[in-house]
Amino acid sequence: MQAAPKALDKTLVASPERQQEADSDWTLVKRVQSGEVAAFDDLIRKYRERVFGVVYNMTSNREDAADLTQDAFIKAFQSINRFQGQSSFFTWLYRIAVNSTLTHLRKSRLRSFFSFEKINEEDKSAEVIDKLTDKSGVERQVLVKELQEKLNEAMQKLSIKHRTVVTLFEIDGLSHEEIADVVGCSVGTVRSRLHYAKQLLQSELQPYLRP
Amino acid sequence: MNESPESRPSANKVTLEELLRLKQAERPSAEFWTRFEQDFRTKQLAAAVEKRRWWYVFPQVFSGLPRLQIPLGATAILAVTFLTVREYRQPEIEPGLAPSVPVAALAAATAPASAKEAMPGIDSPVTSTSRFVVETAPTVASVAGAETESETSGWDLAALMEQRESSFELSPSARSIAANRAAAAEMEPELARFIEGQTSTLQLASTREPLAEVTSPRDARRNRLFAYEPSNSTASAGETMVVRERIASRLSEEQLYDQVRRIGGGADRLTLKF
Numbered sequence: 001m002q003a004a005p006k007a008l009d010k011t012l013v014a015s016p017e018r019q020q021e022a023d024s025d026w027t028l029v030k031r032v033q034s035g036e037v038a039a040f041d042d043l044i045r046k047y048r049e050r051v052f053g054v055v056y057n058m059t060s061n062r063e064d065a066a067d068l069t070q071d072a073f074i075k076a077f078q079s080i081n082r083f084q085g086q087s088s089f090f091t092w093l094y095r096i097a098v099n100s101t102l103t104h105l106r107k108s109r110l111r112s113f114f115s116f117e118k119i120n121e122e123d124k125s126a127e128v129i130d131k132l133t134d135k136s137g138v139e140r141q142v143l144v145k146e147l148q149e150k151l152n153e154a155m156q157k158l159s160i161k162h163r164t165v166v167t168l169f170e171i172d173g174l175s176h177e178e179i180a181d182v183v184g185c186s187v188g189t190v191r192s193r194l195h196y197a198k199q200l201l202q203s204e205l206q207p208y209l210r211p
Numbered sequence: 212m213n214e215s216p217e218s219r220p221s222a223n224k225v226t227l228e229e230l231l232r233l234k235q236a237e238r239p240s241a242e243f244w245t246r247f248e249q250d251f252r253t254k255q256l257a258a259a260v261e262k263r264r265w266w267y268v269f270p271q272v273f274s275g276l277p278r279l280q281i282p283l284g285a286t287a288i289l290a291v292t293f294l295t296v297r298e299y300r301q302p303e304i305e306p307g308l309a310p311s312v313p314v315a316a317l318a319a320a321t322a323p324a325s326a327k328e329a330m331p332g333i334d335s336p337v338t339s340t341s342r343f344v345v346e347t348a349p350t351v352a353s354v355a356g357a358e359t360e361s362e363t364s365g366w367d368l369a370a371l372m373e374q375r376e377s378s379f380e381l382s383p384s385a386r387s388i389a390a391n392r393a394a395a396a397e398m399e400p401e402l403a404r405f406i407e408g409q410t411s412t413l414q415l416a417s418t419r420e421p422l423a424e425v426t427s428p429r430d431a432r433r434n435r436l437f438a439y440e441p442s443n444s445t446a447s448a449g450e451t452m453v454v455r456e457r458i459a460s461r462l463s464e465e466q467l468y469d470q471v472r473r474i475g476g477g478a479d480r481l482t483l484k485f
Contacts, residue, residue, distance in 0.1 A: 209226065
């Protein structure tokens with residue numbers, strides 16, 4: 001496997017998994033840059049759910065999220081020859097997606113329309129729902145829907161910048177450094193935004209939260 | 212769900228992180244991804260077919276520029292420095308415009324005989340050079356006749372300048388104008404004199420400052436007072452001067468009092484009249 005360029009070592013791919021991921025991405029990118037367009041499909045399949053997740057949690061609208069994710073991949077494909085491996089591919093792709101979403105949100109600030117995905121009740125999410133209610137069947141479904149709405153309402157009360165940071169950290173699991181790289185601000189700013197956003201979310205979701 | 216969230220026991224509550232984890236579980240179905248891929252292919256094709264705007268070329272062109280920042284900046288600074296020095300350097304006298312005879316030689320040529328005797332370093336070769344210059348340069352002065360020659364015999368500044376001008380190489384057009392004027396002087400002396408007069412008037416008008424010609428009413432009044440002549444014819448010139456000096460000093464005093472009168476002072480105020 002061809003190693004990622006030196007510049008990539010300086011970036012925020014600290015963990016071995018991230019480094020391995022960055023190396024495999026770089027190989028795919030090199031193949032795309034050399035004219036093998038099909039290699040880009042692998043990158044799409046690898047990242048589409050994560051990119052969609054970020055955009056969806058920022059917009060709270062599945063149709064908009066789908067469009068913005070597609071646009072982000074098209075932009076990435078059009079500009080892939082300019083990608084020189086200064087950062088990892090996923091950071092670069094996230095940056096494109098986040099910037100497109102921020103532009104979209106600023107344009108359509110006044111017409112907010114929410115459409116949600118269904119919560120898949122798997123191991124971790126089921127645990128959370130179990131803690132909140134001992135009901136089952138229809139009542140449980142109603143609780144989950146209500147919870148989802150409250151959660152999205154609270155998220156929408158955050159400013160775009162704060163929502164982006166919370167989404168990337170709490171939902172997508174990026175590190176502070178990675179978020180700073182994606183958003184284009186300092187790590188301190190990321191921490192500060194995260195702290196403020198959590199305070200606001202806690203006050204909004206107080207009835208569901210442990211004191 | 213009848214139970215309100217607030218009434219739940221604390222054991223049945225979760226942390227914010229756990230609650231946000233629910234957002235991770237909001238995932239689209241497999242059908243969604245099938246449709247997503249179809250839409251993406253359509254958009255990708257449309258983007259490939261769509262003609263790119265001309266300004267999309269700029270990011271590609273300038274993408275390599277950050278590496279050349281220092282050399283480009285240095286080149287720009289050098290270019291600006293060179294242009295600035297070139298633009299604002301001291302004007303140098305071109306060899307063609309420089310006088311062919313030194314000023315000392317010209318002075319010797321135009322100086323009177325007594326002055327030449329007082330200048331021991333200057334002798335006949337210089338004089339011959341100046342003669343050569345005068346002979347070879349067909350100027351207005353050379354065709355002006357005996358009057359001009361008699362004027363150039365002394366320490367006249369105009370004559371010196373004329374001689375100096377004669378030592379310059381004249382342009383073809385200047386030579387042509389001089390020849391025309393000489394011909395006109397021969398054929399139509401009156402017309403030539405008229406042209407000379409017009410030229411000198413124009414030169415005088417161009418050298419005069421227009422604002423200097425404007426006199427204020429105060430100056431006119433002062434001039435009138437200074438032009439005072441005592442009616443007594445027996446008064447000597449010295450007495451007249453004394454009277455004028457008094458008037459002048461009186462005038463300045465009047466001005467002073469006039470200015471003081473404009474400023475008025477009260478117990479608690481200061482007024483200024485305009």
